[in-house]
Amino acid sequence: MTVPVVIVDLELRIRRFTPPAQKLLNLLPGDVGRRLNEIRPNLSVDDLGQFAREAIDSVNVQEREVREKESGAWYQMWARPYKTWDNKIDGAVLSFENIDALKREIEYLIRYGDALIDNTRGALLILDADLRVVSANQVFCRTFQVTRRETEKLTLYELGDGQWNIPRLRDLLEKVLPNNGRVEDYEVRHSFPHLGERTMMLNAHRIEPQPGKRMILLSIENVT
Numbered sequence: 001m002t003v004p005v006v007i008v009d010l011e012l013r014i015r016r017f018t019p020p021a022q023k024l025l026n027l028l029p030g031d032v033g034r035r036l037n038e039i040r041p042n043l044s045v046d047d048l049g050q051f052a053r054e055a056i057d058s059v060n061v062q063e064r065e066v067r068e069k070e071s072g073a074w075y076q077m078w079a080r081p082y083k084t085w086d087n088k089i090d091g092a093v094l095s096f097e098n099i100d101a102l103k104r105e106i107e108y109l110i111r112y113g114d115a116l117i118d119n120t121r122g123a124l125l126i127l128d129a130d131l132r133v134v135s136a137n138q139v140f141c142r143t144f145q146v147t148r149r150e151t152e153k154l155t156l157y158e159l160g161d162g163q164w165n166i167p168r169l170r171d172l173l174e175k176v177l178p179n180n181g182r183v184e185d186y187e188v189r190h191s192f193p194h195l196g197e198r199t200m201m202l203n204a205h206r207i208e209p210q211p212g213k214r215m216i217l218l219s220i221e222n223v224t
Contacts, residue, residue: 004096007082010056012036012049015091024068024075024096036094042069045077052092055079059089065099073100127216131156131173134215143222144192156218163190173204173216182206187223199224 004021008014012035017027025041037049044067045051055062062079075096082091123140125133136151144160156173157165172183183204191197201221208214 006036006094007091008036008052008094009091010089012052012092014039021096043067043075043077044069048094051077052079052094055081055092056089065103073098074103075099123220125151125156125218125220127156127173127218129214131216133159140220143220144195160192163192164188166190169202197224198222 002020004018004024006014006017006021006025006027014027014032014034014036016032017025021027024043025039027039031039035049036052037047039048041048045064051062051064059081061081064077066075066077067073068075076099078095078097080093080095081089082093084090123143124137125140126135128134132155133152136146136148140146141148141151146160151159157170166188169186169188172186183202186202186204188200188202189197190200199222201223203219203221205217206214207217
């Protein structure tokens with residue numbers, strides 16, 4: 001088997017492991033029987049035992065991204081409850097998948113996307129699934145006279161004086177967008193700080209930069 005795998009019992013004692021797990025987790029044949037939290041893995045993780053314990057106690061799969069200490073390579077780490085033939089929980093199985101190439105490709109695409117967004121002529125926001133601002137381009141910051149620090153990590157409804165906290169807009173972004181994937185030409189009339197009374201045209205598109213990670217690209221155009 002080429003996948004690093006470690007099997008532990010209910011007391012988190014190592015039962016067995018695959019050869020690829022030896023280097024990644026800094027294991028020796030004599031480590032069979034040792035508790036998982038007693039080993040020193042070559043990974044940037046300090047709570048390996050707790051990670052496995054959460055899978056056992058919750059009877060749910062746990063996952064996390066971790067890095068190899070020496071090379072800095074990224075791995076996806078999973079802990080799954082281990083069941084016997086009669087469906088009783090008897091420990092956990094930890095496995096590791098090298099996702100370094102994928103991770104670096106995503107980072108490149110994000111940097112490339114940020115460059116494109118910053119060079120577009122319109123005001124743009126990227127929101128996460130909770131409508132929290134992940135990124136605001138320079139045009140947005142200039143238009144509304146804010147900094148990225150004042151904007152990013154806040155929800156859309158917290159920006160400025162709550163100017164985007166509009167019930168109809170909330171319905172569109174929270175109900176319509178998840179189902180339809182886009183909102184087109186939604187008009188907002190509001191007295192904006194530093195700008196005065198303005199009419200803004202909003203377009204929102206659901207994007208998925210990586211599988212399972214949904215985000216929203218929101219464009220704002222002054223059509224006063």
